[in-house]
Amino acid sequence: MISVAALLGLTPPATALDLRESWNLMQFQGPTFLSAGHERDAALENRAIGKSGLLPKIGITAFDNHINGTQKQPDFYGNSHTNDLNYASRGATLQLRQPLFNKQKMAEYRQGQYQAEYGNAVFDGKAQDSAVRLAGRYFDVLLAHETAKLATAKLSALNEQVASTQRRRELGDGTVTDVDDAVARRDLAQAELIEAEDSLVVTRRQLQEYIGEAPEQIATLQDAFPTPPLQPTTLQEWIIRVGTDNPSIRARRLNVNTADEEVSKAKAGHWPTLDLVVGYTTADSETLSTQNQRNRYTSAGVELNIPLYSGGYVSARARQSVATRDQAEEDLNATREEIISGTTREFRGVQSGEARIHALEKAVSSSERSLLSSKKGFQAGSSTNIDILNAQEQIFTARRDLFEAKLRYLLAKLRLAADAGALGDDDIESANAYLGPRLSF
DSSP: OOOHHHHHTOOOOSSSBOHHHHHHHHHHHOHHHHHHHHHHHHHHHHHHHHHHTTSOEEEEEEEEEEEEEEEEEEOTTSOEEEEEEEEEEEEEEEEEEEEEEOHHHHHHHHHHHHHHHHHHHHHHHHHHHHHHHHHHHHHHHHHHHHHHHHHHHHHHHHHHHHHHHHHHHHTTSSOHHHHHHHHHHHHHHHHHHHHHHHHHHHHHHHHHHHHSSOOSEEEEEOSOOOOOOOSSOSHHHHHHHHHHHOHHHHHHHHHHHHHHHHHHHHHGGGSOEEEEEEEEEEEEEOOSSOSSEEEEEEEEEEEEEOOOOOTTHHHHHHHHHHHHHHHHHHHHHHHHHHHHHHHHHHHHHHHHHHHHHHHHHHHHHHHHHHHHHHHHHHHHTSSOHHHHHHHHHHHHHHHHHHHHHHHHHHHHHHHHHHHTTOOOHHHHHHHHTTEEEEEEO
């Protein structure tokens, strides 16, 4: 693939915040990204949780009792005798229990593996989604700044047009209508500038949500804007990659696997369990008939538990798990179709975005020539003041549309890479190579 940086021949300055640095900041201190990381860490613990059911359980049970009372007991002749009871009984039991056959624990072990992988897939998806959203917020700031800059230039041009029409009216060459039209356009441009400045403040704050700080300088688009061909070049190749590598599809597939194991776990309620049980007991006690009795013994054996009837719970739980598994499969199908539709949209966005950029570049040049022609025609009497105002409106609209089309093209490429599960540092760097000139706020 041809490097965009090589095509541009330039690199963005290190002093202004660019997309690459924003990505680094988000990974380091962005709350949304850090939250996803903690969610993944929690999910990874499912491996150990699932495995624990297959490992030995060791526990100690201790007791310390003191007996104090009386005991009445008749003798051979029927006479009642009272004996004082005052003795201690204390001891402890150490027990090890190791599952030998337990289908439910085996299913929980496999579930733990799938749930951990599910956590990884969800994190990958959220990381790539965060990268796309970050780029969107970054580009929103650039577009808001460009809109404010163009609105300022438009207002300045309309102020000049108002002054020009007023002078012409004073000289008898203009009309009140010409002045009113120019003033109306100027007032509208003033309102547009206020809106653009508000949008710039809001978009900067929204970018701060992702990177954890407010940028004072930011890198904007360079004038040169190459559009190298996509790799792969066909939509079908992208769809194949999406089907195998998209994080959301992987997560849904793992969710189906987890649901399968839930079915196995539910049906395991009909199966017996077999445990190895090893224990060691020590006890010191006294009774009426024994003094200072001390017991020490070890036991070892197997424990078989055969379920016979649970009130229909196991069968109902199995049916419920099957329905949940079927739901997970349909969720997988729905997610796959949704993402393929999104991939198609972004692929077309890149393809048509290239053509749109070239068309708007021509539109800007044509609008500039149209404005110049309108001004000359106005001086010659072949054009009206409205023609000039319309030409000015058209040129500023074309410039803004061109700037927005470039940003949409870059964002579509990032979204396409994210859909394929391939959005990484290289893609961020590729988009970053389009940035250069710095803006100060």
